[in-house]
Amino acid sequence: MGILEGKVAVVTGAGRGLGRGMALHLAREGARVVVNDLGGSVGGEGSDSAVAGEVVEEIKAGGGEAVANTDTVATWEGGHSIVRTALDHYGRVDILLNNAGILRDHFIYQMSEEEWDAVVNVHLMGSFYCTRAAAPLMRKQGWGRILFITSTAGFIGTIGQCNYGAAKMGMLGLSRSLAAEMQPHNVTSNCIAPFAWTRIPASIPAVTEEIKESVDRLFKDMCPEDVSPLAVFLASERAAGITGQVFGVRGKEIYTYNQPRVSRSIHRHEGWTARDLASVLEATFKQHLTPLDNSITFFDWDALL
Amino acid sequence: MGMLDGKVAVVTNAGAGIGRAIALLMAEEGARVMVHDSEAVAEEIRDRGGETVPCAASVMSWEGSQELVQAAVDHFGGLDILVNSPNADAGLQGPMISEIGREEWESVARATLKAAFCCIRAALPHMRKQRQGRLIHFTSPEALVGGVGYTQHGALQMAVVGLSRNAAIEMERYRVTSNCIVSSTRRDSLSEPEDVAPLVVFLASDAAQNLTGQIFGVQDKEVSLFSQARIQRSIHNSQGWTVERLSETFESTMRPYFTPLEPS
Numbered sequence: 001m002g003i004l005e006g007k008v009a010v011v012t013g014a015g016r017g018l019g020r021g022m023a024l025h026l027a028r029e030g031a032r033v034v035v036n037d038l039g040g041s042v043g044g045e046g047s048d049s050a051v052a053g054e055v056v057e058e059i060k061a062g063g064g065e066a067v068a069n070t071d072t073v074a075t076w077e078g079g080h081s082i083v084r085t086a087l088d089h090y091g092r093v094d095i096l097l098n099n100a101g102i103l104r105d106h107f108i109y110q111m112s113e114e115e116w117d118a119v120v121n122v123h124l125m126g127s128f129y130c131t132r133a134a135a136p137l138m139r140k141q142g143w144g145r146i147l148f149i150t151s152t153a154g155f156i157g158t159i160g161q162c163n164y165g166a167a168k169m170g171m172l173g174l175s176r177s178l179a180a181e182m183q184p185h186n187v188t189s190n191c192i193a194p195f196a197w198t199r200i201p202a203s204i205p206a207v208t209e210e211i212k213e214s215v216d217r218l219f220k221d222m223c224p225e226d227v228s229p230l231a232v233f234l235a236s237e238r239a240a241g242i243t244g245q246v247f248g249v250r251g252k253e254i255y256t257y258n259q260p261r262v263s264r265s266i267h268r269h270e271g272w273t274a275r276d277l278a279s280v281l282e283a284t285f286k287q288h289l290t291p292l293d294n295s296i297t298f299f300d301w302d303a304l305l
Numbered sequence: 306m307g308m309l310d311g312k313v314a315v316v317t318n319a320g321a322g323i324g325r326a327i328a329l330l331m332a333e334e335g336a337r338v339m340v341h342d343s344e345a346v347a348e349e350i351r352d353r354g355g356e357t358v359p360c361a362a363s364v365m366s367w368e369g370s371q372e373l374v375q376a377a378v379d380h381f382g383g384l385d386i387l388v389n390s391p392n393a394d395a396g397l398q399g400p401m402i403s404e405i406g407r408e409e410w411e412s413v414a415r416a417t418l419k420a421a422f423c424c425i426r427a428a429l430p431h432m433r434k435q436r437q438g439r440l441i442h443f444t445s446p447e448a449l450v451g452g453v454g455y456t457q458h459g460a461l462q463m464a465v466v467g468l469s470r471n472a473a474i475e476m477e478r479y480r481v482t483s484n485c486i487v488s489s490t491r492r493d494s495l496s497e498p499e500d501v502a503p504l505v506v507f508l509a510s511d512a513a514q515n516l517t518g519q520i521f522g523v524q525d526k527e528v529s530l531f532s533q534a535r536i537q538r539s540i541h542n543s544q545g546w547t548v549e550r551l552s553e554t555f556e557s558t559m560r561p562y563f564t565p566l567e568p569s
Contacts (some may be wrong), residue, residue, distance in 0.1 A: 003548065029548070046557045076407045106476045109429035113367045116422055117330050124418075124464060128410065128457075136403040154467040155516070155534040161470040166418065169467025172534070173459030176451030180566050181401055226545065233551040242555070244451060246534060252545050258537040259564040260449050260466075260520055265529040271499075272528055274308055274334065274506035281507065281528065282516060290533040292518045294474050 002030025003236045008090040010034040010082060012073050012130060013100030015051035017198030018149060021224030022097055023055055023230045027064030029232055031095065034086045035059070036069040042203040043116050044074075044102035059130070072122040073100045079129025092141065095235045096134045098127040098171070099149045101164075103203055108162040123167035128174060135182065144187035145235045148175050148243045150246070151195050152295035155257070159294060160205075168193075172246060176259070179244030186244035190234050193257070195219055195250045195303070214296040219223040221305050222251050228253055251303035264288045307335025308510045315377050317341040317364050317424060323443070323488065323497045324390030326498035327505045332357060334506055336386065339377040349412070358511035370423035378431060384438070386509045387428040389465075391443040391488070392416045398447070398454040403455055403491045407456075417461040421468060429476065435535075438481035442469045446489055446522070450567060466520065473518030482517035484508050487531060495525040504528055538562040 004026060014023040015037030027033050035055045039048030052068035059066040069085040071078040086093040104115040127148055138144025153161050154168030171191055178189040195201075198287050201219040206212035227249045233239055234247075248255035266284055268276065314336045320325040320343035328346055332338050332355030340359045347359035360376045363369035369426055377384050399405065401411075425440060432438025447455045448462035462537040468484050473483040486508075488501050501523045508521070520531035535549075540558050542550055 064544070076410075108425070108472055109433050111426060113423075116419075116426075120418070120464075124460060125414070128460060132402060132405060132410075135494075139403060153471070155470075156471040157467075157474045159471075159475055162422075162468055162475065165471040166422070166464040166468035168471070170418070170460045170464030173448050173461070173463025173466075174456055176463075177448075177453070177455040177459040178402060180451050181453050181456065183566060229546045229548050229551060233548045233555070236548070238548075239555075240550045242560070242563070244561050248536065252543065253539055253541045254546060254551075254559075254563050255536045256538045256559050257534040258532060258562075260531045260533050261520060261564075262529045263532040265527050267527045269526065271526045272503045274330070274503040274510065277503060277507040277528065278308070278510065278512040282513070285530045288530055288532075289516070289519055290535075292474060292477060304543075 002028065003238065004232070005030035007031045007094040008086050008092050009095035009097065009235065010036065010086050010093055010130070010134065011099060012036045012082065012096040012126065015039055015055055016241050017200065018196055018224045018227055019097070019099040020055050020193060022099065022228045023066070024059060025228035025232050026095070026235065027059040027066055028062065032065040032090050033059060034069050034082065034089070035066050036071065036073070036100070038070055040102070042102060042199050043104055073126030074131055076129050079126065080133040081101040082130055083133035091139055093134050094143060095145045095185055095230065096130060097147045097235070098130055100126055101149070101200060103161070103164060103200055105160040105205060106235060109159055111163060112271055117168060119163035119165045122269050123164065131174070131178065135178070135187070137183065138187045139185045142186050144182070144185070146175070146187065147180065147190040147231060147234055147237070148191045150191040150193045152248070152298070156295040156298050158296065176244050183243060186240070188239065190243060192227065192230060192247045193246065193248045195222045196224045196227055197222055198224060217302070218296065222303065226251055250299070251305040253304050308506060308512070310318065310335035310493050311335045312385040312509070313339070313377055313381040313383050314388065314509065315339040315373060315384060315387045315424070315428065316390060317420070318390040318392050319343050322393055323498045326502040327388055327390060330502040330506050331509065337381045339373065339380070341373055364420040364424050367423050370420070370427040372524045373424070374427035374431065380502055383435060383474070384428055384431045386439045386441070387424055388441045388509070389421045389424055389443065392420070399457050401454060403458045406490045410457060414461055421465050425468070425472060429481070432481045433476070433479045436480050438476070438479070440469065440472055440481065440483040440506055441505055442483070444485050444487055446487055449487060470518050477517065479567060480514070482513065484517060485520045487520060487522035487550050498521055500525060
């Protein structure tokens with residue numbers, strides 16, 4: 001008997017990569033799964049209704065239960081329609097996995113409005129729309145699990161992905177306040193920042209040999225199957241009370257990340273002037289500043305595989 | 306000598322509160338200030354002998370932000386400092402997530418996150434060209450710590466933190482710094498706008514060239530530095546993790562390192 005027997009899960013972007021891996025694992029543990037995928041390109045263009053259907057067939061072939069949905073997460077209607085698919089077919093929704101994602105990389109000083117909107121609309125707005133649709137149902141039934149697939153591109157930072165990084169950091173804020181609101185209702189909300197070799201990192205432009213090597217080192221040998229056990233655990237009864245946290249997965253390693261809090265303060269009775277700050281602040285805070293690493297330089301060691 | 310002599314600054318949402326205090330202090334320190342959205346504050350600056358121009362373009366759109374930055378460049382010959390001041394209406398505690406309407410979500414998203422990006426995007430080509438610049442953004446303790454009624458605010462204001470950090474990384478080579486200031490949006494907050502302005506002026510000055518990608522805070526007479534999300538605890542299993550193995554270990558190895566839910 002699976003640990004998710006009787007539960008209904010919605011996984012966005014479940015047609016490929018991480019989403020597919022998590023949907024398959026949830027189904028193996030007994031959850032009935034709404035496999036959502038628009039079937040678009042990495043850049044979010046086009047659609048292919050067959051992509052979600054293939055994962056549904058795979059789940060059914062393994063003896064599980066699943067239904068396909070091909071709506072976009074990036075609109076209010078789309079998010080609500082995805083959650084409605086769960087209600088229509090299974091009468092409830094217990095688990096929401098906000099995973100759908102696209103990339104449109106460009107230097108920040110050259111990024112177009114369209115590149116910004118497309119990425120923010122899928123990752124951040126899309127997570128909000130699906131969560132907005134599912135949260136009232138979970139609250140009413142007094143049980144729920146919400147997960148956000150975020151990225152170190154948000155809280156550590158990276159190059160050429162300010163749209164993606166901003167949207168991924170936004171998920172931390174959404175998840176954290178959601179956790180506070182839903183705590184009395186046994187609904188938890190957590191973030192996972194994974195590394196896995198999927199078409200998303202594979203699309204990062206290898207502008208230099210150095211970038212190619214870094215991307216290979218960060219992602220190449222890591223698979224979606226490394227990530228799904230943590231997602232399934234957090235989605236289960238066993239993770240009761242675990243909420244408002246940020247986790248990471250890298251190969252066989254699992255991390256918990258701290259969250260931004262005051263690390264050092266200076267106080268002056270009569271208040272600060274800009275000149276006073278100029279003479280005191282840098283020297284006092286120097287040892288406590290966060291280095292300007294990006295997620296490639298930060299993870300500058302081999303993963304445990 | 307002013308700390309910002311010779312600098313050109315664009316201050317958004319400068320009509321009241323923090324934005325107004327920043328515009329006034331920057332002008333006092335010698336900056337020529339493009340005052341967004343307030344004829345009255347521009348007049349106040351001129352009365353005190355400062356150099357300023359108002360601009361009413363809406364920063365909630367690509368075109369409006371371009372217009373605002375272009376106006377600064379046309380009037381003053383360049384752009385050194387961009388301050389994305391908080392939008393007074395966008396930071397307040399909102400409804401629980403179940404009650405947030407589509408209109409409300411989309412308009413707050415435009416006023417905060419989209420506006421921050423559009424202004425940065427308009428300003429950066431100029432700063433990149435002159436190999437020098439300052440971006441200053443705002444977020445709130447409510448967004449960072451989380452709380453009931455702050456899902457919308459938290460999502461959008463944390464995204465601004467991510468945007469600021471990514472801007473700092475990408476623009477380092479062009480000597481453009483980017484920092485975020487945590488300042489409470491609550492009406493019962495202890496801080497006055499005048500407490501916040503000195504930190505902004507310092508970060509905008511040449512004296513702060515080495516400070517970038519950071520999160521600073523102001524509360525009353527206290528100025529603080531925030532940590533950022535980094536690995537707190539790591540567990541490894543040589544056979545790879547399964548749900549069973551995670552269930553056995555999580556409580557004792559991971560939970561003690563969680564960030565507890567707490568009131569902001």
